[in-house]
Amino acid sequence: MWRGKTWEFTRPAEQDRTGDYGSDSKFTVSGCLYWTSSEVEESFGRNTITASGILAVPHTKDVRVTDRPKSPAGDKFTIVGQARWGEAHPLTGRRFGFKFFEVKEVQ
Structure with missing residues (x-):
């Protein structure tokens, strides 16, 4: 069995009935x-590197498309597609055993 790493996810708060947002929640x-x-390295007045990849998460975990993953190294990603x-x-x-998300990082 593969041994993966522990990632941190931030789940944005939902709106309450008056339209206010609470605080975001974090989980690992x-x-x-x-x-x-x-x-891809792009140069729009500054050097930018855009990295696309696949994040495999155990299928039993409640990870949603709106969650924002952060790698163990501290890199922040955005999920850009539904789980596969x-x-x-x-x-x-x-x-x-896994569900797969396409993720994107901009440095």
């Missing part, structure tokens, strides 16, 4: 895996 998820799929592969295989019923 252990066993996460991350790999980079591309890095979190459900059981349609033919065999086997669970692979």
Whole structure:
């Protein structure tokens, strides 16, 4: 079994009935895996590196598209797509143990 790392997630507060926001909540998820799929260096008056990657989270964890992940190294990411592969295989019923999110980081 793979041993992942512990990532921190920030969940934005929801609006109450009067339209006010509470405070954001933070939680950690252990066993996460991350790999980079591309890095692009752009120069719009300043040097910027945009990194795209895949974040694998154990399928039992409640991670949402609106959550903001932070790596163990302190890099902040944005989730840019719905979770993939979190459900059981349609033919065999086997669970692979992870759900995958596409993430993006701008440095």
